[in-house]
Amino acid sequence: MSEKTIRLIITRQKDQDGKSYKEEFELPYRENMNVISALMEIRRNPYNAQGEETTAVSWEASCLEEVCGACSMVINGKPRQSCTALVDQLEQPIRLEPMRTFPVVRDLVVDRSRMFDSLKRVKAWVPIDGTYDLGPGPRMPEAKRQWAYELSKCMTCGVCLEACPNVNDKSEFIGPAALSQVRLFNAHPTGAMHKAERLNTLMDGDGGLSNCGNSQNCVQACPKGIPLTTSIAALNRDTTLQSFKNFFGSDNNF
Amino acid sequence: MAQNREYFLRKMHSLLGVIPVGLFIIVHFGVNYFSTRGEAEYNQAVNFMENLPFRYTMEIFIIFLPILFHAIYGIYIAFQARHNTNNFSYFRNWMFRFQRISGIIVLIFMAWHVWETRIAAAMGQEVNFDMMANIVENPVALIAYIIGIVSTTFHFANGLWSFGITWGITVSPRSQQISTYVTLGVFLALTYVGVASILAFV
Numbered sequence: 001m002s003e004k005t006i007r008l009i010i011t012r013q014k015d016q017d018g019k020s021y022k023e024e025f026e027l028p029y030r031e032n033m034n035v036i037s038a039l040m041e042i043r044r045n046p047y048n049a050q051g052e053e054t055t056a057v058s059w060e061a062s063c064l065e066e067v068c069g070a071c072s073m074v075i076n077g078k079p080r081q082s083c084t085a086l087v088d089q090l091e092q093p094i095r096l097e098p099m100r101t102f103p104v105v106r107d108l109v110v111d112r113s114r115m116f117d118s119l120k121r122v123k124a125w126v127p128i129d130g131t132y133d134l135g136p137g138p139r140m141p142e143a144k145r146q147w148a149y150e151l152s153k154c155m156t157c158g159v160c161l162e163a164c165p166n167v168n169d170k171s172e173f174i175g176p177a178a179l180s181q182v183r184l185f186n187a188h189p190t191g192a193m194h195k196a197e198r199l200n201t202l203m204d205g206d207g208g209l210s211n212c213g214n215s216q217n218c219v220q221a222c223p224k225g226i227p228l229t230t231s232i233a234a235l236n237r238d239t240t241l242q243s244f245k246n247f248f249g250s251d252n253n254f
Numbered sequence: 255m256a257q258n259r260e261y262f263l264r265k266m267h268s269l270l271g272v273i274p275v276g277l278f279i280i281v282h283f284g285v286n287y288f289s290t291r292g293e294a295e296y297n298q299a300v301n302f303m304e305n306l307p308f309r310y311t312m313e314i315f316i317i318f319l320p321i322l323f324h325a326i327y328g329i330y331i332a333f334q335a336r337h338n339t340n341n342f343s344y345f346r347n348w349m350f351r352f353q354r355i356s357g358i359i360v361l362i363f364m365a366w367h368v369w370e371t372r373i374a375a376a377m378g379q380e381v382n383f384d385m386m387a388n389i390v391e392n393p394v395a396l397i398a399y400i401i402g403i404v405s406t407t408f409h410f411a412n413g414l415w416s417f418g419i420t421w422g423i424t425v426s427p428r429s430q431q432i433s434t435y436v437t438l439g440v441f442l443a444l445t446y447v448g449v450a451s452i453l454a455f456v
Contacts, residue, residue: 077341165350168336203261210264213335214416215350217342229419230427237422239261 004029007049007093008038010057012107020104023057024049024093035075035082035096036061039108058107066223069157073108074099079162081223082108099162115156118178122198126191138189151184151231153224160228163221165213172207176218179209180231186238196254199242202235209235267327268420270320271413278317279410283444286451293383300381321364328357353412356405363402386455396456403448411441 005026013020026049027041036059043056061071064083071082074097076090087094102110128134140148154177161167161175182198185191202209209232218228245253288299306312332354339347370389375381390396415437418424424433 163338163342165335165338165347168334170336171334206260208261210261210420213331213350213353214346214419215342216346217338217344220342220344227427229430230425233419233422233425233430235422236420237425240265240422243261243265 006033006038006087008042009093009095010107011095011097012057013098013104015106016103018106023054029087033087035073035085035087035090035094036064036071038087038094039082039096058105058109060109067155069155072099072110072157072159072162073097074162079159079221081157081159084223099158101162101164101167102158110158112156112158115158115161115175115177118174119156119181121174122178122182122201123194124178124181124185126185126188127194128190140189144187148184148187151180151187151226154180154184154226155224157223159221159223160218163217165215165217166211171211173211174202174207174209176212176222176228176232179212179235180226180228183231183234195238196242196245199235199239200246203239203243209239263327264331265420267324267331268413268417270324271410272417274316275320275324276410276414279406280444283447283451287447289383289386289451289454296383300383304381325361325364329361332357349412349415353409353416356409356412359405360402360409363398363405366398367402383455386452390452390455396452399452400449403452404445407441407444407448410444411437414440 006029008025008027010023010025011020012023025042027038030037039057039059046054046056048054059071059073059082061083062068063070066081066084069081072079073082074095075082075085076095079099082096096108098104098108098110100110102112102114105111126137128137156177158177160177164173164175166173167175179202182202186195186198212232214229216229219226219230222228242253285299285303288296335350335354337351337354339351371381371385374385379385390399415424415430415433418433419430424430
């Protein structure tokens with residue numbers, strides 16, 4: 001075993017109402033470690049850097065290949081997925097914190113329910129259920145499909161919400177992720193049948209599209225490279241036109 | 255309309271910042287620039303503005319009310335953000351932060367500026383070259399004016415950039431990039447006009 005070690009400073013919290021505190025860990029270095037394997041090492045041997053026995057750190061992970069979004073956390077100040085955060089590329093000590101934009105469940109585990117509620121709010125799906133077979137939908141041009149695929153890479157990981165200065169406890173802003181999904185499903189040939197409904201939802205009530213302050217952190221932070229700010233600007237155009245239609249247009253404004 | 259109040263207020267906030275407040279700033283800075291041509295020409299321009307027909311109506315509906323709405327709703331927006339430029343030190347995030355800081359500075363500056371000029375005028379003081387020269391005789395006041403002017407031009411220019419996005423005019427990243435350059439030009443040009451005007455009183 002090599003003498004080399006890695007150091008981690010983890011922001012921990014016992015439960016939802018618990019006070020957060022920092023705990024330091026020192027682990028034996030292995031080649032090609034990621035943050036997840038470091039956390040697994042702590043689970044295997046739950047002693048902190050002072051040599052005291054402690055509880056294993058809680059975190060979430062699922063796919064381990066950056067497509068599920070479950071293992072997002074703040075690593076050295078930046079929100080990202082811990083599965084693709086390679087120890088060799090990180091400055092030490094590695095600081096791990098939960099994404100505090102969301103309610104912290106325990107240690108690094110957060111509750112991203114608000115994001116899934118947002119997807120329900122904007123109806124981020126293509127409605128195809130009926131009482132009979134509706135048959136095949138209209139076809140989509142290949143170029144458009146490739147474009148839409150980029151938007152569909154969103155894994156609801158929460159990094160864009162964590163990076164956004166306008167998503168916080170003082171505001172109800174829905175955040176970039178769900179907004180971009182509106183653009184995706186409004187572009188789908190069948191999804192477009194509910195376009196006006198989705199746009200009206202974004203204009204309705206508090207925390208909708210207009211809460212965006214154009215800090216454009218989201219597009220820099222998105223691990224999937226989704227053009228979030230382009231989505232937001234495009235929706236600004238769509239909702240502007242929709243609101244004109246609603247006010248000046250006839251009753252046929254779908 | 256009651257349901258989508260926030261959307262409507264935000265859009266109004268963006269619109270009023272440019273039309274009429276932004277246009278007012280351009281006219282105001284333009285008239286101020288007469289100071290660089292000397293006392294007589296400046297006093298003549300002030301006299302012309304003072305005697306415009308429908309002056310009070312225009313003041314109320316083109317200047318006071320839109321600025322009041324923009325300022326009050328702007329304070330609400332400014333204090334809604336939790337700034338994170340420490341971890342995300344990107345250009346646009348700094349602009350986001352400066353936009354909110356400059357907005358508050360402009361509000362404080364404007365309150366003082368209106369008190370010293372417009373309200374003083376309403377109390378019977380004559381508005382002319384000497385009035386401004388007396389104010390900026392004090393170096394502290396001159397520095398405060400320069401800070402106020404630069405904050406105003408920045409807030410307007412950067413606000414113009416986000417106006418393009420808010421109304422869905424500049425959608426593509428390329429158009430937003432070009433609009434950054436254009437609004438930078440607006441900032442530099444207006445700052446020159448504003449600072450040259452105030453220095454002419456010294």
